[in-house]
Structures are given as structure tokens and as C-alpha cells.
Amino acid sequence: MASEQASFLGETGQLVRAVGRAMGVTFKNLLRRPITVRYPTVKRVYPDRFRGILALTYDPQTGEENCIGCRLCEYICPPQVIKVEMLKAEKRNFAKTFTLELYACEFCELCVQVCPTDAIIMMKSFDLATADRRELLLDKDRLHALGLQFDPSWATGNRLRDMQAPPKPAKAAAAPAAEATVPAQSPPDRRAPAAGAAAPAHNSPDRRAPEASAGAPTANTE
Amino acid sequence: MPETLEIGYGGSERLTMNMGPQHPSAHGVFRAILTLEGETVVGVDAVIGYLHRCHEKLAETLTYVQYPSIASKTDYVAAMTAELAYVSAVELVGKIEVPRRAQWLRVLAAELQRVASHCLWLGTWCMDMGGALGGGATVFLYAIREREDVLDLFEALTGARLLYGFHQPGGTRYDLPAGWTEQCRTTLDRVEQRIGEYEAMLEDNPFFLVRTQGVGVISRELAQEIGVSGPLLRGSGIDHDLRKAAPYSSYEHFQFRVPVETAGDCFARYRVRMVEFRESIRIARQVLDGLPEGPISSRPGVKSVGQVRVPKGEGYARVEGARGEVGCYLVADGGPKPYRLKWRGASFSNLSVLPHILPGVKVADVVAIMGSVDPVFGEVDR
Amino acid sequence: MTPLAYDALVGFIVLNVVIGMVTYVTLLERKFAARMQSRIGPYYVGPHGLLQPIADAIKLFIKEDVVPRAADRWVYNLAPIVFLLPCVLIFATLPFAPGLGVADLNIGVLFFLAVSSLEIVGLFMGGWGSNNKYALLSAMRAVNQIISYDLPFVFAAFVPVVLAGSLQMSVIVTAQQGAWLGIVPKWFVFYPVIGQLAFVAFLIATLAAENRVPFDILEAESELVAGFRVEYSGMKFALIQLGEYAHMIGTSFLAALLFLGGWLGPGSDHVLVGALWFLLKAMFIFLVVTWVRWSFVRIRADQILAISWKLLMPASIVLLLAAAFWVAARGGHGV
Numbered sequence: 001m002a003s004e005q006a007s008f009l010g011e012t013g014q015l016v017r018a019v020g021r022a023m024g025v026t027f028k029n030l031l032r033r034p035i036t037v038r039y040p041t042v043k044r045v046y047p048d049r050f051r052g053i054l055a056l057t058y059d060p061q062t063g064e065e066n067c068i069g070c071r072l073c074e075y076i077c078p079p080q081v082i083k084v085e086m087l088k089a090e091k092r093n094f095a096k097t098f099t100l101e102l103y104a105c106e107f108c109e110l111c112v113q114v115c116p117t118d119a120i121i122m123m124k125s126f127d128l129a130t131a132d133r134r135e136l137l138l139d140k141d142r143l144h145a146l147g148l149q150f151d152p153s154w155a156t157g158n159r160l161r162d163m164q165a166p167p168k169p170a171k172a173a174a175a176p177a178a179e180a181t182v183p184a185q186s187p188p189d190r191r192a193p194a195a196g197a198a199a200p201a202h203n204s205p206d207r208r209a210p211e212a213s214a215g216a217p218t219a220n221t222e
Numbered sequence: 223m224p225e226t227l228e229i230g231y232g233g234s235e236r237l238t239m240n241m242g243p244q245h246p247s248a249h250g251v252f253r254a255i256l257t258l259e260g261e262t263v264v265g266v267d268a269v270i271g272y273l274h275r276c277h278e279k280l281a282e283t284l285t286y287v288q289y290p291s292i293a294s295k296t297d298y299v300a301a302m303t304a305e306l307a308y309v310s311a312v313e314l315v316g317k318i319e320v321p322r323r324a325q326w327l328r329v330l331a332a333e334l335q336r337v338a339s340h341c342l343w344l345g346t347w348c349m350d351m352g353g354a355l356g357g358g359a360t361v362f363l364y365a366i367r368e369r370e371d372v373l374d375l376f377e378a379l380t381g382a383r384l385l386y387g388f389h390q391p392g393g394t395r396y397d398l399p400a401g402w403t404e405q406c407r408t409t410l411d412r413v414e415q416r417i418g419e420y421e422a423m424l425e426d427n428p429f430f431l432v433r434t435q436g437v438g439v440i441s442r443e444l445a446q447e448i449g450v451s452g453p454l455l456r457g458s459g460i461d462h463d464l465r466k467a468a469p470y471s472s473y474e475h476f477q478f479r480v481p482v483e484t485a486g487d488c489f490a491r492y493r494v495r496m497v498e499f500r501e502s503i504r505i506a507r508q509v510l511d512g513l514p515e516g517p518i519s520s521r522p523g524v525k526s527v528g529q530v531r532v533p534k535g536e537g538y539a540r541v542e543g544a545r546g547e548v549g550c551y552l553v554a555d556g557g558p559k560p561y562r563l564k565w566r567g568a569s570f571s572n573l574s575v576l577p578h579i580l581p582g583v584k585v586a587d588v589v590a591i592m593g594s595v596d597p598v599f600g601e602v603d604r
Numbered sequence: 605m606t607p608l609a610y611d612a613l614v615g616f617i618v619l620n621v622v623i624g625m626v627t628y629v630t631l632l633e634r635k636f637a638a639r640m641q642s643r644i645g646p647y648y649v650g651p652h653g654l655l656q657p658i659a660d661a662i663k664l665f666i667k668e669d670v671v672p673r674a675a676d677r678w679v680y681n682l683a684p685i686v687f688l689l690p691c692v693l694i695f696a697t698l699p700f701a702p703g704l705g706v707a708d709l710n711i712g713v714l715f716f717l718a719v720s721s722l723e724i725v726g727l728f729m730g731g732w733g734s735n736n737k738y739a740l741l742s743a744m745r746a747v748n749q750i751i752s753y754d755l756p757f758v759f760a761a762f763v764p765v766v767l768a769g770s771l772q773m774s775v776i777v778t779a780q781q782g783a784w785l786g787i788v789p790k791w792f793v794f795y796p797v798i799g800q801l802a803f804v805a806f807l808i809a810t811l812a813a814e815n816r817v818p819f820d821i822l823e824a825e826s827e828l829v830a831g832f833r834v835e836y837s838g839m840k841f842a843l844i845q846l847g848e849y850a851h852m853i854g855t856s857f858l859a860a861l862l863f864l865g866g867w868l869g870p871g872s873d874h875v876l877v878g879a880l881w882f883l884l885k886a887m888f889i890f891l892v893v894t895w896v897r898w899s900f901v902r903i904r905a906d907q908i909l910a911i912s913w914k915l916l917m918p919a920s921i922v923l924l925l926a927a928a929f930w931v932a933a934r935g936g937h938g939v
Contacts, residue, residue, distance in 0.1 A: 017426070018426045028419075049377075051382050109381065114527040160395070163397050165522040
């Protein structure tokens with residue numbers, strides 16, 4: 001009887017301790033700062049390689065479209081959402097029409113990886129929710145407009161292919177991107193940095209038409 | 223579903239209840255037609271196939287370069303595993319070399335993916351047992367908070383949070399960006415500390431123990447016969463982990479422990495996965511400490527998007543995913559596309575154990591058992 | 605004004621106050637739970653979500669009232685009302701401050717406990733009338749559980765009754781006046797051993813009688829998607845929600861009254877200050893119950909019954925006997 005009583009008390013003691021521990025964990029989290037990012041008022045900082053909406057680019061020096069209508073992206077796209085028609089011209093070719101069905105796109109970045117002229121890139125945004133699916137059937141004008149509207153991701157075709165090549169001797173002025181290091185044991189601050197934060201240095205040419213706003217791709221290799 | 227109500231000799235009624243494809247705890251689209259006597263399950267008829275998307279036929283129409291990002295959609299919770307299985311099969315049959323740095327990066331990705339997948343498992347399992355408006359949801363949100371940190375790492379590495387397209391035949395597509403190793407170490411430290419918190423919340427909690435100990439016992443013989451793998455196997459006393467038994471992608475270089483428990487119940491599987499958490503973090507740290515320099519792909523640059531022509535042959539490559547053995551059997555015919563691809567989904571084989579362990583348990587235990595089996599229906603139905 | 609009209613007016617006012625309090629307590633619970641889960645709760649409707657309950661109420665008003673064709677019409681339609689009535693009737697006996705209450709019956713506690721256990725009828729009517737296997741399963745579990753836990757509930761609630769020597773609620777509160785050594789208030793929760801154990805037993809029984817996690821096997825969203833409420837929508841669902849939360853608040857008030865001294869506190873001579881203290885204590889108990897709710901997984905139906913019959917029932921009987929012996933040893937009348 002004594003041992004039964006003892007084990008009953010022991011079990012009750014264990015129950016009380018366990019309850020206390022569980023409620024202690026919950027209480028500790030009550031005092032932590034919530035990790036919610038109040039999107040869309042506050043936007044999260046997207047990493048450099050974010051794979052967002054696709055867009056076409058202009059050559060910053062000449063102002064011409066980068067796309068030469070080679071159709072490599074059309075061939076490599078797994079769900080076959082890209083359709084291109086080539087327009088032959090004297091010095092170089094262009095794309096006559098370029099349609100991309102964003103509603104079926106997988107965002108796998110293979111088209112970006114294959115593009116020889118860095119014409120098609122992905123943007124650091126995914127804000128294209130719409131009530132009409134036809135708005136997601138992007139034609140060439142829309143794709144170029146998107147290229148000027150959002151921040152481009154770091155990844156362009158040449159950069160991705162260079163990344164896979166054997167490492168060359170260290171290049172000059174490859175400043176590492178400013179990824180915020182956070183103190184241990186507390187959730188990272190996902191809110192967008194204050195307006196005065198310095199933009200990371202870059203050593204690649206601006207890949208957009210001269211009228212574009214600031215926000216160039218940043219260097220991202222070690 | 224027509225309802226059948228039979229009155230037996232003892233006056234016991236049997237009720238056929240449908241835990242339908244739309245259910246908060248079905249872990250996906252899964253239909254279990256339970257035959258109940260009161261609160262006890264006496265029979266189960268599992269219906270799958272609601273998520274069949276013809277992956278194997280689709281693979282025959284896509285080249286070896288195009289398919290890895292589709293492969294991640296089989297086990298969408300642990301996408302790196304499925305991609306690795308596919309590219310390993312291609313490299314096996316095509317005799318394509320993988321550079322050392324790529325192998326180590328693959329290990330890193332696989333182990334981080336295991337951490338993220340187990341976070342989701344813990345969260346959804348506790349939510350099934352505790353309700354969406356209750357203590358389960360608290361553990362769910364904490365676990366998702368940790369998973370989001372790991373997904374942030376993947377997002378900085380590849381640009382995507384869930385379906386990566388990180389692997390390609392010959393190596394990986396992306397290399398580590400600047401500052402990533404520090405971010406990774408910080409995240410690993412934080413996840414390790416938080417796992418300690420979850421264990422404190424659950425481990426000696428009598429409510430949790432009474433829900434999981436002795437529930438859903440898979441005996442050692444049953445586990446061996448049925449063909450389960452992963453934590454289900456190791457929770458029933460069989461020490462079999464592909465990372466040690468048939469090492470792939472440089473796993474033989476790493477020191478880690480494979481947890482084995484003998485009880486075979488839900489609690490044993492829980493312990494196996496909690497130890498796997500910590501061991502995965504240990505492996506990830508070892509990779510970060512000793513990552514070799516070199517190319518990340520043996521088909522770099524323009525070749526990475528060029529066609530891979532795999533000569534005629536067939537082979538089976540398997541990896542140890544978070545749920546068990548994920549395998550890819552590839553039959554190649556010399557062209558740029560496979561002739562036939564067969565996926566061995568870990569969850570598909572794990573689910574086959576249900577008709578053997580469910581009869582005799584209460585309805586409430588069905589969800590606990592389903593959660594500890596941890597199926598992902600992309601893998602089951604492909 | 606005739607006494608009847610006066611009483612009716614007071615009752616009407618109290619009812620409206622209770623309903624208003626119940627809707628805002630849902631917001632309190634959601635914000636508190638959210639903070640425990642590293643997130644913010646309702647935020648956008650009104651400043652910091654203060655208009656969220658209003659939005660929810662409006663949403664429930666304008667929702668379509670879907671009645672399953674095979675449902676038992678009368679039982680199905682009456683169930684929310686039968687469920688709600690006892691849950692708001694319990695507020696009739698609660699004295700919010702000396703002289704401020706609808707009816708301070710001399711069997712107040714007994715009336716409260718008896719009426720509050722009538723909700724089980726409405727619950728079972730809802731489960732049966734819905735003609736839905738999930739609802740039926742949950743209703744059967746609920747009957748099992750609530751009946752098993754009503755007994756420890758009553759026994760634990762009777763410990764303060766025995767200690768105070770009266771069933772009348774205001775007498776129980778006045779029996780807790782004063783302080784030992786001028787610091788520790790003479791609330792029943794501070795009575796050595798008996799008070800604390802009875803308080804804990806009462807809280808556990810409350811959790812079970814309210815179908816709160818870890819005892820919420822009857823709704824168990826992951827198994828029985830909303831339990832007996834699964835076929836209700838619109839206003840009927842609103843009534844059921846109202847009833848559940850009203851019952852929850854009512855038992856929080858009862859716990860505050862029986863164990864934490866009701867309206868007693870510094871400055872409680874003034875009626876409104878006393879009512880404020882009462883409210884704060886009841887909210888404290890509600891938050892503790894919420895804290896428990898959001899920390900634990902639920903336990904299985906047979907394990908719930910095992911806890912009640914094997915642990916809580918004997919413990920509460922022993923406690924009641926101990927309290928009775930103690931009172932008898934001190935002369936037979938209340939403390």
C-alpha cells in the first residue's frame with residue numbers, strides 16, 4: 001500500500017513537473033517578440049537569388065533589347081510555357097513575339113540559366129496576383145515593363161553558368177553581399193532594412209534600360 | 223459512401239466511417255474507410271490515388287536536365303531528397319562523375335532538408351493530436367517557425383523556398399553565396415536550442431506519453447516483412463540506414479549516429495526522429511567545417527543546360543530521405559530522355575503497414591499513428 | 605416600477621453585458637494565444653483588432669442557415685437554444701458586487717452547478733439531430749465526459765461551501781474577508797492544502813466540463829472536425845459559440861468567487877471597484893485556462909474517463925471530507 005501511495009505521489013509529482021515545464025515553454029514564448037512580418041505594409045527582405053516573376057531586359061549601354069530570339073528558353077522550359085518567334089535583322093536577331101504563360105510557369109530558372117545574352121531574368125517579387133488569368137499571359141511588352149518595375153534577382157544566365165564552372169583566380173572588387181548576421185537564439189529580423197542602409201557594392205553592369213530606378217544586382221560569389 | 227450498419231450477435235454495431243480525402247489530419251489526400259465498433263477500429267480500407275499526377279510518364283517526355291525540378295514535386299515537403307534520387311540514378315546509369323564539392327553540398331542540402339521535414343512532421347503530428355485550436359497548434363507554430371528559418375537558408379542558396387531545382391546531373395546548380403555559412407551556423411544553433419524546448423514540452427508530459435506509448439506498435443517481424451523504411455524501421459529495432467549501409471554522395475566521410483529504438487510504438491518513432499534532428503545538424507556542421515574547394519558540377523556552364531545522353535542501361539539509385547528509402551529506377555535508351563522511370567516512394571511502402579496495425583486501436587489513435595507514419599501523398603501517388 | 609419590471613430590466617442589462625463580454629473574451633483569447641505562438645492575433649479590423657468580434661458577429665448574422673435535409677427538424681433547430689439557455693442562466697445567480705446581481709439566491713451555488721450541467725442536453729440534441737456520424741460520435745463522447753466530470757466539479761466547488769457554511773454566493777464572499785497577518789488575504793485558495801488542492805481540482809474539472817484541451821475530445825478538429833457543431837452554420841452556430849464561451853466565463857466567475865474572494869480587494873467598499881476586481885480575477889482564471897489550453901495535446905476519451913473516475917473523483921471526495929472534518933473540528937459553523 002505504501003509503495004502504491006508512493007508511486008501515486010511520484011506520478012502526481014511527475015505530472016505537476018511536466019505540466020510546469022510545458023506551460024513554462026509557452027510562457028517563455030509569450031514574452032518573445034512575434035515573428036510576424038506585417039505584409040504588405042512591411043515587406044520582407046528578399047535574398048539576392050530570389051526566384052520571382054520573369055522579365056526581359058534591355059542592354060544598358062545601347063538601350064536595345066537583349067533577347068536575340070534564339071528560342072533556347074522555349075526548348076528547355078519543362079512545362080513549355082514560353083513561345084518565341086524570331087525576327088531576323090541585319091546585325092543581330094530579335095524576338096518578334098515572346099509570350100510567357102506565368103500561370104503555368106514552374107519558376108525553375110532553367111530559362112534564365114540557358115539564356116546566352118542574359119535577356120530573361122527573374123525579379124525579386126511575386127506580387128502578380130490577379131483576378132483574371134489573362135493578365136498572367138505575359139507578352140513581350142509586359143515582360144519588358146516588368147523588368148523595369150521590380151528589383152532584379154542576382155541570377156542571370158552568365159552568372160549561373162559561371163558559378164558552375166571551375167573557380168577562376170580571385171576577381172577584383174568582389175565585395176560580399178550584406179547578409180545580416182543575427183544574434184543566436186532570437187528569430188531573424190525579417191523586416192526591410194531602414195532607408196539609410198548602404199546598398200551592397202556590385203561589380204556587374206546594370207542590366208536594365210537607363211530610365212530604370214535604383215537597385216542593381218549585387219555581387220554574390222565567394 | 224453508403225453506410226453499412228450490421229448488428230452482430232453480441233449486440234455490437236459496426237459503423238462504417240469515412241475519414242475522407244478532405245480531412246484536417248489526413249496529411250494530404252487520403253481516404254481511410256474505417257469500420258468501427260464503438261470507438262475501436264476493426265477494419266480499415268485505405269484508398270489512395272487522389273494526387274496521382276503521372277510523374278513516371280511525365281519523366282519520359284522530359285530530358286534529364288528538365289526533370290530534376292519536377293522530381294522535387296513528388297515529396298514536396300522534402301524536395302531535395304527526390305531530386306537527389308533522380309540525379310543519382312542518371313549519374314549511375316550514365317556513369318557521370320560528381321565532383322567532391324558537389325557531393326558535400328548535396329549532403330548539406332539533404333541534411334538541412336531532413337531538419338526541415340522533421341520540423342513539419344513534429345508540428346503536424348502534434349496538431350493532429352492536439353487540435354488546431356489547442357496545444358498542438360502551439361507546437362505546430364513553433365516547429366514551422368524553425369522550418370521557416372531553414373527555408374530562409376534554402377532561399378538564400380537557391381532562390382526558392384519549397385521546390386528547389388538544386389540538383390542537376392553531374393553536380394549541383396548553385397554554390398554557396400557570400401555570408402551563407404555564418405547564417406547557416408546561426409540557424410543551426412538556434413534550431414538545436416529550440417529542439418531542446420520542444421523536447422522539454424513533450425517528452426515527460428504525461429498527456430503526450432499516454433497518447434503515444436504503446437500506440438501503433440509495429441513489431442520487428444512485421445517491419446521487416448512489409449518493407450517499411452526510415453524511422454518506422456529504426457523505431458522497431460532494425461538498424462538499417464542507407465547512409466551507413468550503402469553510403470552515397472560522400473556520406474562515408476561523416477561521423478553520425480543512427481538512432482534505433484526497439485519499442486516500435488509512436489513514441490519510439492518520435493525518439494528516432496528527434497535524435498535524427500540533432501544528428502543532421504551535426505552532419506551539417508561537419509560539412510560546413512570541411513567543405514572542399516572545386517567545381518560544383520562536372521557538366522559546368524553551357525553543358526549544364528545541354529542535353530545529357532545516357533547510354534543504354536538501367537539502374538536503381540536510392541537515398542535515405544526523411545521518410546525512408548526513396549528510390550529511382552531508371553531505364554535509359556541512349557537518348558536525352560529516359561525510356562522508363564519508376565519511383566519507389568517511401569511513404570507508399572510505409573502506408574502499407576496501416577491495415578496491419580490499425581485494427582484494434584481507438585479512433586483517436588488513428589490520427590496519432592498516421593502522424594507518426596508521416597506520409598506525404600506526393601510520394602504515395604506520384 | 606413594479607419589482608417584476610425592475611428585475612426584468614436588471615436581468616436584461618446583465619444579459620447584454622454578458623453577451624458583450626463573451627464576444628470580447630474571444631478576442632482576448634485569440635490575442636493571448638497568438639502571443640504565446642510567436643505571432644500577433646487579429647490586427648487589421650479596428651485598431652489592433654478591437655473590432656474583430658464585431659466583424660465575426662456580423663459575418664455570422666449574414667451567413668446562410670443551412671439545414672441538412674435528413675436532419676431531425678425540431679431537435680436540430682431547438683438544440684442551440686437549449687444549449688444556450690443554461691449557459692446564460694448561470695449568470696443570474698452571480699453577485700458581481702454587494703447588491704449588484706440579478707438574484708442572490710440562498711442556494712446560489714447549487715443553482716449554478718445544477719443549471720450549468722443542463723447544457724449537456726442541448727449538446728446531445730445537437731449531435732443527434734444533425735444526422736451526422738461525426739456529430740453523433742462527438743455527442744456521445746461529450747455525454748460521457750461531462751457526466752464523469754460534473755461530479756468532481758461539484759465536489760470541488762462544495763469545499764468552499766463547506767468552509768463558508770452557506771450555499772449563498774454573497775455569504776461565501778464575505779466569509780473570505782480579511783487577511784491573515786494583514787498581508788495574505790483570507791481567500792479560500794490560500795487555505796493550507798485544502799484550498800490549493802480544491803482549486804486545482806476545480807480547474808481541472810472546469811477544463812473537462814468546458815470541453816477544453818486537453819479534454820476536448822468531443823470536438824477534436826483533427827478527427828471529428830468541430831464535433832457536434834459540424835452541421836450548424838450562421839446564427840445557430842453563433843448561439844452555440846456564445847453558449848460555450850458564456851459557460852466558460854461563468855465558471856471562471858464562479859471560480860473567482862469561490863476561491864479568489866469574489867469582489868474583495870483594496871477599495872472594494874465601492875460597488876464598481878468591487879465589480880472590477882471580480883472581473884479581473886475572473887479574467888485571470890480565464891487566462892490560466894487558456895494558457896493550459898494552448899500548451900497541451902489532448903488525451904484520448906478512455907484516458908479522460910480514467911483520469912476522472914480513478915483520480916479526480918476520489919481526490920475531490922477526500923478533499924470534501926477533509927474540509928468537512930476541519931470545519932466540524934472548529935465548532936461546526938463556518939470559518
